[in-house]
Each structure stands twice: as structure tokens, then as C-alpha cells.
Amino acid sequence: MHSIVASGAALNARTLQRELTGLLPEARTVDGESTLELTTQGNDAPRLMSATVVEGDRLQAFQVAGESGPGFRAFLDGTQKSQVVCFVGSAPVVLGTVAAAVRDRRERRMHTWRTPLIEHNVYVPRAFLSPHAWATLERRLGDTLIDTTDGLPDIISHPYALRDAAFHRVQFRREGVERRLAEQWCADESDALFIDGGISGSEPVAVSSLTVGVVKSHRTLYAEGEALGTVLGLQYRQRSSVFRITSPKRTTVASWYLRIRNPDGHDPMWGLVRAEVAYPGPSRMADLGARADDVSRWILAEASPLALPDGRWDKMVYGVRDCEEFLRAIT
Amino acid sequence: MTAPLGRVVATERRPNTPHEFHFWTALDSPVGIGTIVRVDGRDAVNGVIPHVYGIVTEGFSWTDLATPLHDVMGHDGQPGSQVAVTDRAEIRLYTAAVLRHIPEEPLQPVPMGAVFLADEADVHVALRMDGYLKEGSRTGIPVGVYRAGGTDAPIYLDADFLLGPEAAHLNITGVSGLATKTSAVEWLLQSIFTHFPAQKGSIAAVCFNVKGPDLCFLDQPGVIDDADRALYDQCAVPAEPFSDVRYFAPYKSDGVSLNTLRSNEALLDNVTSLTWGLREVLQYAEVLLNKDDIDAKADALIDFIKENVLDKRFTDPMLDRPHTVASFADLDAWFKDVLRALEKKDDQSWRTHHVATIRKVRNRLSNISLRCKGLVADDGATSDLPFGSFSDRTVYVIDVAGLEEDAQDLVFARVVTKLREHLEKRDLGVQHVVVFVDELNKYAPGDGPETYVRKMLLDIAERGRYLGLVLFAAQQFRSQVHRRVVGNSGTALYGRMDGDELATPGYAVLSPAIKTKLATLEKGQLMVRHPHFTQPIFVRFPRPAVMRGRDGVSQYPQAAAPTLHAAVLRTLRVLDPALTLGWLEDVTRLATDEEILRARNAMVRERPNDVRRAFASHFRASVAPRSATRAPTPAPLPALPSDDPYGF
Known part of the structure; x- marks a missing residue:
């Protein structure tokens, strides 16, 4: 049995609503609102970015040969849920819950590795709240109260803008708990960890030989022109050449695209994932192709069992779905 | 304290009730249908933590598959294709019927809590055996042993x-x-x-x-x-x-x-041997005669026989002689006499009983001794359980x-x-x-x-x-x-x-x-x-x-059919082990088989102290064979003198 570590007393939307209406007479509760994950997600504009190919001189498709065997011992994923519980004037008060867990595979069965992380926080735009209201909330909520306008001097008072700001704060917190768990793994374990999403957000994680990030969403595609055609034309069990992803705020990683399901009859993104691994030093650069093949085989091995009924099952591996189901059960 | 093997769960669609609850276990738990479990409640009721005992009556298992088709797709339609590297999440959910609540009041739905395998003491409580296994007033009769998950507990029935x-x-x-x-x-x-x-x-x-x-x-x-x-x-x-x-x-x-x-x-x-005579059988004639046999008229005649004829000296001016009916043979003789009398008088009824009814009852009753031959003795001999x-x-x-x-x-x-x-x-x-x-x-x-x-x-x-x-x-x-x-x-x-x-x-x-x-x-x-x-x-x-x-049957094969004498001797030896076959053959030398069996039945019925004499008394005394000898010849008379004046 694992205990849950929360950053404060566990909150639920109805309790919070009841308390806030008592504390702030001007608060207007809302009922039946969808979570912000459903209303806000996917607002980022699609974009294409060029990336430097580090395996050969141009982006090509390679067949991933050989038997696919399991190479990952564990899977890491996080979840978030943000819900508007009331408005104080035009300011939304959002209850956000983030959680992350590593599910460890032993004897083909999934078990929870160490303690999953869960945080409940209340996200409020301080700039649009009266000092009295903020002080009242701060007295009641303490450290769990988060100002969504902190560092955003130009934010407008449009409720949607304030709601998006809250959503992004929750997203940031979720990335934070994921990162903490991944760093614990890298510090204490010696087997490969499958991380749902990129790994470049944390230096220790991004440089570890244990971590493999697998990205399912492709709002940003790291290919343009002919290279884009190559990526979208990948067949089942084909991967692209390895390329380098660099970002001023993130650690450089090596990445490649991989088709884990037959795309015939489907859209170009069907079964397409992008893998991220630590960028090797000059002495290991020659092995990068072989490393990409190994990791691709590991990822292909995870294609069964299917992650159905999740709608993203073509790209999602079962271990990640298991993490999500586990987190859904405990949050 | 032993570790819990499951946890109670309840949902709106599958709620717990006072008589039924649900719990899940690890995949390798020893729970099965018929296993007795104990639930320890989380919260005290009236200051007492409730304990609920139940027996598993149903089991369910499923995975996170939404439809079987997903598994088909996962294996590309090939059952033998590569085994998945991860086993799907799977549940073992059991339904248990409540055996007992402790405390019994207030009777509430089964609370959430940990589920434990019942040990022997739990089994006693769950089945209320604790009430009749107390020292001093113990009335338990073992009926077998309950076995589940490593628990072995004798199960007792209450003799009361x-x-x-x-x-x-x-x-x-x-x-x-x-x-x-x-x-x-x-x-x-x-x-x-x-x-x-x-x-x-x-x-x-x-x-x-x-x-x-x-x-x-x-x-x-x-x-x-x-x-x-x-x-x-x-x-x-x-x-x-x-x-x-x-x-x-x-x-x-x-x-x-x-x-x-x-x-x-x-x-x-x-x-x-189990042998009954007319008296024993007639009391239960209803068992052997069906409804067609025993109409009201026949029933009346049977009652008449039971009341007035059986084991009594029966006389009637119409009959040739008095009758004392103690056996089927006696009864048949009585029937014959009655019917002969009716024929002689050319009458249709006797003492309100119609001749057809008399014939029918005679036929049915006489038939009993044939249908139950071996059990029912014609001669009224009885060998019974020791009531x-x-x-x-x-x-x-x-x-x-x-x-x-x-x-x-x-x-x-x-x-x-x-x-x-x-x-x-x-x-x-x-x-x-x-x-x-x-x-x-x-x-x-x-x-x-x-x-x-x-x-x-x-x-x-x-x-x-x-x-x-x-x-x-x-x-x-x-x-x-x-x-x-x-x-x-x-x-x-x-x-x-x-x-x-x-x-x-x-x-x-x-x-x-x-x-x-x-x-x-x-x-x-x-x-x-x-x-x-x-x-x-x-x-x-x-x-x-x-x-x-x-x-x-294989170790003690049936004995070959004994001779009459061997069978009778076997019966008599129970009463007097000193009897011998030679003696029996001597005593019964002139008797018919029926006479020998009748004598044997009498011994079984009467159980006399002196079996040898009592048995022998049933037979005519046999004359010991002797070889014929010439009678001694008397001495010849002296010849008459020729001058005897009185001689003829």
C-alpha cells in the first residue's frame, strides 16, 4: 500500500465551493463546468520546425529490423484536472489536481514504484481580486493558493484568458511532479524508464541513459519540406533518421520518429510517435543509429496489448494507459 | 495479525446490503467459491467495530478490455501471435453472502473494510457453532471439515x-x-x-x-x-x-x-431371519393392496377378519368346523369353508358380505403370501426386530x-x-x-x-x-x-x-x-x-x-444355497450351538420339508430353553430299525401215549 503525498489537505470541488461561498459573499459558484483540460487543450497552433539530422546527412526512413523485445522496466506518466469552482467578479477560482506515478513492471504485471505524487492547489488571479479577498483565501488555503497572474503583467481580465492562465499553471505543476519522479528514478535505478512525453525539461533526466521520452502529440513537427514527406510516409516498423532538438530553455536531446502501427487507411499521424533520448557525447555519436534501433524495438514491443479503449491507442502504449488509470483511481 | 486478503468495494450499481457484499482480492489469493471470510469494519457503530462474516457465493474476473475485439486486434487476429509484454490489469471480484454480523444489531449494510480469511475461530462464530460447542452444553456432531485457503475447521451440526x-x-x-x-x-x-x-x-x-x-x-x-x-x-x-x-x-x-x-x-x-405371519401382515394390508383392491366392501370384510377371525376361535353354524386362524394356511381354510357353505346354500352373501367380495379378498390376501414369499410365512411363524x-x-x-x-x-x-x-x-x-x-x-x-x-x-x-x-x-x-x-x-x-x-x-x-x-x-x-x-x-x-x-461381496462371497438340513441347523445353532447335523437328520427322518421348516420357525418364534426336545416334539417318533430274529421255539409237547383214553 502506498501513501499519497499531497501538498496540502486533499480538496474536492464541492467542499471548496461551500467554503469559498462562506468566506467570500461575492463568490458565484458554477455547476456542471467541464474541466479545463477538455475546453482549453489543443489551443497551441500547429507548427513545423527544422532540426539538425545527426544520423547521416538528410532525414531518411530506416526499417527497424530484428525481434521486438521488452526493454523498459517502468513507465512514467502524469495527469492533471482543473475545474472552475467559482468566480469572484471576473476572476475564476480553479481547483487543480496534478499527479504522477511510475508503474513498475514485474513478472508482466504492473506495480506502483515508490510513492505517487499528488498535489491539490487552488489557482486564483491575484491581480483581479481585492486585497481582502486574496488575504481571506490565503488565510484559508495557505501554500496551496497559487497566483496565476504572477509574472504576467500584461494579462487581460477576460475570464477565458484568466482561465487559460490557470490551466497553464496547472500544466506546469504537473510537469513538475513528473520531473521529480523521473529524477528520482534516474538517481536510484538502473533500468530503462518509458516517459510519456519529452525528457528535455529536466537536465538530469535528459542526459540519463535510462530515460526514453515518447511523444504522442505532434502540434510541432521537426521536419520541413522533403523531410516532412519522409516522416509522414514512414511505414510500420520504420523510423526516421535521428535528429537533434535544441532549445534555449531545454536540454538538447536526440530524437526520431517511429511508426508503431500500420498507417494504411489512416491519417498520416496514425501510429506515429517521436522518441527522445539523451544526446550522446562525441565519442558515442557513431552508436546513435544502433541506439535508435534498440529503443525503437523496445517501443514496438510495447504496442501490445492495445491501449484501447483510449482514443489515442494508436500511439499510446499500454504501460502509459496503466499509469493514467492508476492515477485516475487515486485522484 | 494476518494480512488482509481483500477489500470490500461497493458502487452505486453494485451496492452492499446487510445480506451481501463484494470484495476484491489479489490475483493469487486463495479465495474460492465457498470460502468463509471476515470483514473488519473501519468505523465503530455504537462504540463497537463491526465484524461481518460471509461466504463467497460468486466470483467475477475481468480486465480493462472494453471489448473482446480489442484483444483480437491486439493479436492481429492470430491467437498464437507474440505474447504481449505486459499483462492487462485484471480484477478478481467476489460476492459473498453474509453469514453473521457481530454485533447483530443494528443490522446495517456491510461496511467498507479489509477482508480476511476466516480462521477456525471465525468459522465457529460465522456459523453460530459457538452457541452449541460450549463446554458443558456441547451438542455438536461433526459433519466434515471445512477447508479453504489453509484453514481447516471441523464443521459441527447441532444434535438438537x-x-x-x-x-x-x-x-x-x-x-x-x-x-x-x-x-x-x-x-x-x-x-x-x-x-x-x-x-x-x-x-x-x-x-x-x-x-x-x-x-x-x-x-x-x-x-x-x-x-x-x-x-x-x-x-x-x-x-x-x-x-x-x-x-x-x-x-x-x-x-x-x-x-x-x-x-x-x-x-x-x-x-x-425376518419372517412375519398373517397377524403382522394383515395390520398393513393397506400397504400391499391398492385402491382398486380395497373398496369399501373389501375393507369391511378385512376389518371383519381382523376383528373376529384372526387369532380367535371362530364358529358359525354354516361352517363345517370351528376355525382358529393364525396363519395364511388357516385363513385359506377358513375362506374355503365359508365359500363351500355359501355354495351349499346357494346363497349370495354371508353376514352381509357378498360372495364376490369374499372371493376377491381371499384372492388378494392369499396372493400376499406368494408375492412376499420368504418374508411372509404361511404358518404364522414370526422372526422380527428386537422391538x-x-x-x-x-x-x-x-x-x-x-x-x-x-x-x-x-x-x-x-x-x-x-x-x-x-x-x-x-x-x-x-x-x-x-x-x-x-x-x-x-x-x-x-x-x-x-x-x-x-x-x-x-x-x-x-x-x-x-x-x-x-x-x-x-x-x-x-x-x-x-x-x-x-x-x-x-x-x-x-x-x-x-x-x-x-x-x-x-x-x-x-x-x-x-x-x-x-x-x-x-x-x-x-x-x-x-x-x-x-x-x-x-x-x-x-x-x-x-x-x-x-x-x-468379493471378500465374502455368497454361500452356496445350503441344503434344508444345513440351513435349519444353522438357525437352530444360534439357539443351541451343541446341535449336530446327525441329530437333526435323525429327528427329521420321517418329516416333510414343510414340517421341518414349520418346526424351525416355531423354534425361532418360541426360543425354547431345550431346543433339542422342543424341536423333536414336532415330529413323529421314529422306530429304531432292528433286524428280524426268529422267535424262540417252544419245546415240543411230549407225544401222547397210544393208550391215553382222553386223547383225541
Whole structure:
């Protein structure tokens, strides 16, 4: 049995609503609102970015040969849920819950590795709240109260803008708990960890030989022109050449695209994932192709069992779905 | 404290109630259908943490697959394709029926909490056995051992509810051929004889062996293994055959050899013939005569015979001579005389009885001695069970396997009625009698005509517990037995069941999983229902420590049909072991077979002190052969003198 570590007393939307209406007479509760994950997600504009190919001189498709065997011992994923519980004037008060867990595979069965992380926080735009209201909330909520306008001097008072700001704060917190768990793994374990999403957000994680990030969403595609055609034309069990992803705020990683399901009859993104691994030093650069093949085989091995009924099952591996189901059960 | 093996769960669609709850376990937990578990509640009610005991009645398992099609897709339609590297999340969810709440009030839905495997103490509490296993007032009779998940606990029936007076009777159901029904009764009788509470007095058993050699070797040791011995030890029952068994069997139609598979010379010391005369049979004529036979007129004549003719000196001016009717032969002579008188007078009725009725009753009654030949003696001889001197912890086996159905009914009706009469008068010799009847669906069917035997069984089932007359009955199809007979059985045992039988409405209260378990029960397993148990319990019982029928038949083969003299001598030697065949042949040299059998029957009936003289008195004294010798010749007279003047 694992205990849950929360950053404060566990909150639920109805309790919070009841308390806030008592504390702030001007608060207007809302009922039946969808979570912000459903209303806000996917607002980022699609974009294409060029990336430097580090395996050969141009982006090509390679067949991933050989038997696919399991190479990952564990899977890491996080979840978030943000819900508007009331408005104080035009300011939304959002209850956000983030959680992350590593599910460890032993004897083909999934078990929870160490303690999953869960945080409940209340996200409020301080700039649009009266000092009295903020002080009242701060007295009641303490450290769990988060100002969504902190560092955003130009934010407008449009409720949607304030709601998006809250959503992004929750997203940031979720990335934070994921990162903490991944760093614990890298510090204490010696087997490969499958991380749902990129790994470049944390230096220790991004440089570890244990971590493999697998990205399912492709709002940003790291290919343009002919290279884009190559990526979208990948067949089942084909991967692209390895390329380098660099970002001023993130650690450089090596990445490649991989088709884990037959795309015939489907859209170009069907079964397409992008893998991220630590960028090797000059002495290991020659092995990068072989490393990409190994990791691709590991990822292909995870294609069964299917992650159905999740709608993203073509790209999602079962271990990640298991993490999500586990987190859904405990949050 | 042991680790929990599961957790109670409840959802809006699958809520817990005061009588049922759900829990999940690890995939490798030892829980199965029939396992007894304990729930420890989380929150105190009235200051007491509630404990709930339940028995698993249903199990469910599923994975996170939304549809089977997803698995097909995952394997590309190829069942043998590469095995997935991860097993799907899977659940074992069980439904348990509540056995008991502690505290019993307030009765609330089963709380959320941890689920533990019940240990022996828990089993006692769950089944309310703690109430009758207290030292000083212990009335527990072991019926078997509950085994699940490493827990071994003897299960006890309450003697007050098995053998009266609170409730009584036992019914056993199960398919034939698995040695469940008879074996279970043999084991349970042994257990009863061992654990019958002293304060309840004495007990004996009367078993009707209705087929084959099933009950013919109860006093001979059988083959049991270590596992059986362990069960005997756990139940504190000696693994031995019955120490006191007495067998009763009618003769075959020849009247010489006993009609039983236990006829081997080595085993005959406790076998007694079962022979009844007219008096015994006429009391139960209703058993042997069907409704067509006994209309009101015939019934009136039979009553007349019972009241005025039987065992009395009967005279009538019309008849040639006085009659004293004590046997079927006497009765036939009486009938002949009556009919001859009617013919002589050319009359149609005698004492209001029409000649046709007289002829019909004569025909039917005379027929009884033919239909039940071997059991019913023409000459009125009687050899019966020792009513009035029954012994404690003794099994009386009546072997009727070789009899016609009518004769079986007669034996059954008379024996049970006599037992009831003696128990009512408290002079049977024991205070409780267990009557074991197999093939109950034949004797007390749910449909068909009302018979004497069925009425009698209903009477026992409904009133026997007050008398100490307890019915242990077995049948293959419980659904075909009269509802009031099975309904009055406080305790019911179920062996492996037939699927068709389980589909009948009487089993609707059982869950599909319990039915599946019943349909696949191993030998030596039973499901038990008992008034103290709110749910059926599964137990194991050992093989009875008695010789199985077929083993007995091969080890003690039937004796060859004895000669008349050998058979008679065997009977008489029970009364006087010093008798010899030579003596018997001398005494009966001039007698017919019928005369010899009549004399033997008289000995059995009268049991005289001097058997030799009493037996010999039935025969004409034989004259000892002597060789003819010439009579001594008298001395010749002297010749007359020629001058004798008086000579002629």
C-alpha cells in the first residue's frame, strides 16, 4: 500500500465551493463546468520546425529490423484536472489536481514504484481580486493558493484568458511532479524508464541513459519540406533518421520518429510517435543509429496489448494507459 | 495479525446490503467459491467495530478490455501471435453472502473494510457453532471439515437440530455412482454414535438396504488412506467400523436360504431371519393392496377378519368346523369353508358380505403370501426386530434388496410403524432412532397416488422429531420427492448434482457459481445446509471406515444355497450351538420339508430353553430299525401215549 503525498489537505470541488461561498459573499459558484483540460487543450497552433539530422546527412526512413523485445522496466506518466469552482467578479477560482506515478513492471504485471505524487492547489488571479479577498483565501488555503497572474503583467481580465492562465499553471505543476519522479528514478535505478512525453525539461533526466521520452502529440513537427514527406510516409516498423532538438530553455536531446502501427487507411499521424533520448557525447555519436534501433524495438514491443479503449491507442502504449488509470483511481 | 486478503468495494450499481457484499482480492489469493471470510469494519457503530462474516457465493474476473475485439486486434487476429509484454490489469471480484454480523444489531449494510480469511475461530462464530460447542452444553456432531485457503475447521451440526427435538431429519441428494450418499450416511452415523451428547440419552439406527450390498458389511473394516485418517482425527471420530451391527433378512422363496448378499458363513453370526405371519401382515394390508383392491366392501370384510377371525376361535353354524386362524394356511381354510357353505346354500352373501367380495379378498390376501414369499410365512411363524430391546449405538440393517417392491413397502411400513409405536410408549430400548432410507423419491414421490408409505413418511417428517424418530433419507433427485418430506428435513446434504436437477426451481436460491461447484464436486465433498447456517457450507468428509459393498461381496462371497438340513441347523445353532447335523437328520427322518421348516420357525418364534426336545416334539417318533430274529421255539409237547383214553 502506498501513501499519497499531497501538498496540502486533499480538496474536492464541492467542499471548496461551500467554503469559498462562506468566506467570500461575492463568490458565484458554477455547476456542471467541464474541466479545463477538455475546453482549453489543443489551443497551441500547429507548427513545423527544422532540426539538425545527426544520423547521416538528410532525414531518411530506416526499417527497424530484428525481434521486438521488452526493454523498459517502468513507465512514467502524469495527469492533471482543473475545474472552475467559482468566480469572484471576473476572476475564476480553479481547483487543480496534478499527479504522477511510475508503474513498475514485474513478472508482466504492473506495480506502483515508490510513492505517487499528488498535489491539490487552488489557482486564483491575484491581480483581479481585492486585497481582502486574496488575504481571506490565503488565510484559508495557505501554500496551496497559487497566483496565476504572477509574472504576467500584461494579462487581460477576460475570464477565458484568466482561465487559460490557470490551466497553464496547472500544466506546469504537473510537469513538475513528473520531473521529480523521473529524477528520482534516474538517481536510484538502473533500468530503462518509458516517459510519456519529452525528457528535455529536466537536465538530469535528459542526459540519463535510462530515460526514453515518447511523444504522442505532434502540434510541432521537426521536419520541413522533403523531410516532412519522409516522416509522414514512414511505414510500420520504420523510423526516421535521428535528429537533434535544441532549445534555449531545454536540454538538447536526440530524437526520431517511429511508426508503431500500420498507417494504411489512416491519417498520416496514425501510429506515429517521436522518441527522445539523451544526446550522446562525441565519442558515442557513431552508436546513435544502433541506439535508435534498440529503443525503437523496445517501443514496438510495447504496442501490445492495445491501449484501447483510449482514443489515442494508436500511439499510446499500454504501460502509459496503466499509469493514467492508476492515477485516475487515486485522484 | 494476518494480512488482509481483500477489500470490500461497493458502487452505486453494485451496492452492499446487510445480506451481501463484494470484495476484491489479489490475483493469487486463495479465495474460492465457498470460502468463509471476515470483514473488519473501519468505523465503530455504537462504540463497537463491526465484524461481518460471509461466504463467497460468486466470483467475477475481468480486465480493462472494453471489448473482446480489442484483444483480437491486439493479436492481429492470430491467437498464437507474440505474447504481449505486459499483462492487462485484471480484477478478481467476489460476492459473498453474509453469514453473521457481530454485533447483530443494528443490522446495517456491510461496511467498507479489509477482508480476511476466516480462521477456525471465525468459522465457529460465522456459523453460530459457538452457541452449541460450549463446554458443558456441547451438542455438536461433526459433519466434515471445512477447508479453504489453509484453514481447516471441523464443521459441527447441532444434535438438537439434527436429531430433535428443535428440528430433525436429514436429506441427502446426489448423483448415483459416486459413493456419496451412502458413504455420507455411514460416516455421519459413526460421528453421531461418537459424539451424541450424553444428556440426550441413547440412540440406534435402522437402515434399510434397498439395493445391492451397500450396507451389508458395516461391521467389517474398510480401506482408508492417511488423508481420511486425518479427517477422522480432526473430527475426533474413531476410524473403525461399527462395533455393533445386526442384520435382518427375509428368506428366499425356498424358505431355506437368506435373501441377502451377506450370506457368507463367516458373517452369519449376527444375521437373523425376518419372517412375519398373517397377524403382522394383515395390520398393513393397506400397504400391499391398492385402491382398486380395497373398496369399501373389501375393507369391511378385512376389518371383519381382523376383528373376529384372526387369532380367535371362530364358529358359525354354516361352517363345517370351528376355525382358529393364525396363519395364511388357516385363513385359506377358513375362506374355503365359508365359500363351500355359501355354495351349499346357494346363497349370495354371508353376514352381509357378498360372495364376490369374499372371493376377491381371499384372492388378494392369499396372493400376499406368494408375492412376499420368504418374508411372509404361511404358518404364522414370526422372526422380527428386537422391538423393546434395542441397544444403544447399534445399527440394525434390514436387507430388503432382494424383495419385490410390494414386500419392501411392507417391511418399511411395518418396521417404521412399530418403531413409532414403541417410541411413543418409550419402551423401544433406546430414546432415539435414526431411520435411513435410500431412494426416497420412490417411497415419497412428489407426484403419483397417495400411498401408505408416503403418508407414513410425511408423518415421520412432520412429527417424528418429538418422538426421537429421525429420518435420514437419500435420493438422486430431490425435486422429485414430496415437498413436505424434504421441507421438514432440518439438515440437507448435497453431493455432486446433475445439471438438470440443478435447473429445477428448488435450486433457484443458489448462485450460478454454487451450482457449478455442486455440479463438479469431488468425491468426499458435500454442501451442507443446517438451521444454524444461514448459507450452505462446503465440507469434506472421510471415506467411511467400513468395507464397501463390492469389496465385501468379493471378500465374502455368497454361500452356496445350503441344503434344508444345513440351513435349519444353522438357525437352530444360534439357539443351541451343541446341535449336530446327525441329530437333526435323525429327528427329521420321517418329516416333510414343510414340517421341518414349520418346526424351525416355531423354534425361532418360541426360543425354547431345550431346543433339542422342543424341536423333536414336532415330529413323529421314529422306530429304531432292528433286524428280524426268529422267535424262540417252544419245546415240543411230549407225544401222547397210544393208550391215553382222553386223547383225541
